[in-house]
Amino acid sequence: MTTYANSVNARPDYEATTRHPIFNDDHEQLRKTIRAFAEKELAPHADEWEETTFPSSVFKRMGELGFLGLDKPEEYGGQGGDYASELVLAEEIVHSNSGGLAMAVAVHVDIAMPPIIAFGSEEQKQQWIVPAIAGEKILCLGITEPEAGSDVSQIKTRAVKDGDDYVINGSKMYITNGHRADAIVLVTKTDPDAGYGGFTMFLVPMDTPGVIREKKLKKLGMHASDTALLVFQDVRVPASAVIGEVGKGFYQIMWQLQGERLIAAAGCVSQAQKVFDDTLRYAKERSTFGKVLGTHQVIRHKFAEMAVQIELARQQVYSCAARVQNGDYPVREISIAKLNAARMVVAIADECIQIHGGAGYMTEYGIERVWRDMRLNRIGGGTDEILLDVVGRSYGL
Numbered sequence: 001m002t003t004y005a006n007s008v009n010a011r012p013d014y015e016a017t018t019r020h021p022i023f024n025d026d027h028e029q030l031r032k033t034i035r036a037f038a039e040k041e042l043a044p045h046a047d048e049w050e051e052t053t054f055p056s057s058v059f060k061r062m063g064e065l066g067f068l069g070l071d072k073p074e075e076y077g078g079q080g081g082d083y084a085s086e087l088v089l090a091e092e093i094v095h096s097n098s099g100g101l102a103m104a105v106a107v108h109v110d111i112a113m114p115p116i117i118a119f120g121s122e123e124q125k126q127q128w129i130v131p132a133i134a135g136e137k138i139l140c141l142g143i144t145e146p147e148a149g150s151d152v153s154q155i156k157t158r159a160v161k162d163g164d165d166y167v168i169n170g171s172k173m174y175i176t177n178g179h180r181a182d183a184i185v186l187v188t189k190t191d192p193d194a195g196y197g198g199f200t201m202f203l204v205p206m207d208t209p210g211v212i213r214e215k216k217l218k219k220l221g222m223h224a225s226d227t228a229l230l231v232f233q234d235v236r237v238p239a240s241a242v243i244g245e246v247g248k249g250f251y252q253i254m255w256q257l258q259g260e261r262l263i264a265a266a267g268c269v270s271q272a273q274k275v276f277d278d279t280l281r282y283a284k285e286r287s288t289f290g291k292v293l294g295t296h297q298v299i300r301h302k303f304a305e306m307a308v309q310i311e312l313a314r315q316q317v318y319s320c321a322a323r324v325q326n327g328d329y330p331v332r333e334i335s336i337a338k339l340n341a342a343r344m345v346v347a348i349a350d351e352c353i354q355i356h357g358g359a360g361y362m363t364e365y366g367i368e369r370v371w372r373d374m375r376l377n378r379i380g381g382g383t384d385e386i387l388l389d390v391v392g393r394s395y396g397l
Contacts, residue, residue: 178228
């Protein structure tokens with residue numbers, strides 16, 4: 001009561017921020033550390049990596065700094081932290097100014113590692129998770145195929161039992177880290193007649209005979225990441241390569257997707273905030289018609305609208321993250337958060353291009369890159385249309 005009374009006559013502090021309850025002082029220190037790393041060691045090379053893709057040594061460096069195992073078990077070299085620490089990584093890595101690098105790291109840490117840790121054998125964890133957390137081995141995930149994207153049930157990559165082994169044939173498309181990865185978490189069909197019970201996940205070393213990295217795919221954005229078309233021709237793996245149980249692959253990947261979607265949503269919010277901040281600085285420096293650009297009412301209102309959308313999306317993400325951290329599994333809410341954040345960041349980037357005018361269309365400001373990179377979020381990890389269907393079905397429709 002006293003604090004409120006004292007504040008009545010105080011000048012409003014528009015710069016004041018309140019830390020969300022899921023974060024503590026350790027998270028804030030981690031945030032500063034990761035941002036400093038991103039700005040000093042990664043961002044200076046972002047333009048170069050748009051042309052060449054970033055070097056795999058970045059994984060090694062992040063492993064040395066402990067950034068690849070923030071919420072991973074200590075027995076495998078992780079930091080043993082909570083889910084909020086992983087959220088901090090997703091938020092701060094955007095300061096590398098490279099959407100492709102941020103995505104590649106997310107695939108390694110938040111998409112490929114979790115199913116191995118959750119369902120894999122101790123042997124698989126020792127062989128792959130330990131070096132993956134150290135940045136010595138790189139992982140990727142193989143779901144999408146030339147004829148199977150959102151409709152996972154149409155996967156045609158087959159794994160056929162042959163004695164004590166399985167023989168895998170098929171192909172995978174749009175695989176992030178596909179050219180640099182040491183192993184792939186591969187979703188296959190082991191029983192075409194078993195419906196959702198006919199899928200199995202395998203952990204396949206990429207140097208296994210028959211694994212072919214066909215070509216590096218060219219993309220609208222995310223240029224710094226390597227995206228591959230992979231072919232599997234009579235790839236023979238032992239039964240020990242199965243992740244978890246035969247026939248449980250569909251359910252494992254549906255579980256994995258929730259984590260992927262929430263991390264993607266967090267990255268979208270953080271990227272939207274960054275491009276907002278960059279554009280705000282520009283609007284305070286640029287003059288038009290004898291006035292600072294940002295003081296024109298139309299521009300001021302654009303920033304106000306963007307701020308509203310970013311903050312709403314941020315609170316959605318943090319609400320879901322708090323539930324996940326408490327052991328909940330809020331599929332509907334995660335789907336809503338990812339859908340909204342992905343749409344939001346694309347709209348924010350587009351508006352920031354508009355505020356920059358012709359300069360926003362040029363590569364030197366980096367604004368157009370944000371739009372190109374972030375546009376993928378409305379497709380990858382669950383398209384807008386699929387997420388709308390997930391939400392609709394959650395209401396019994």
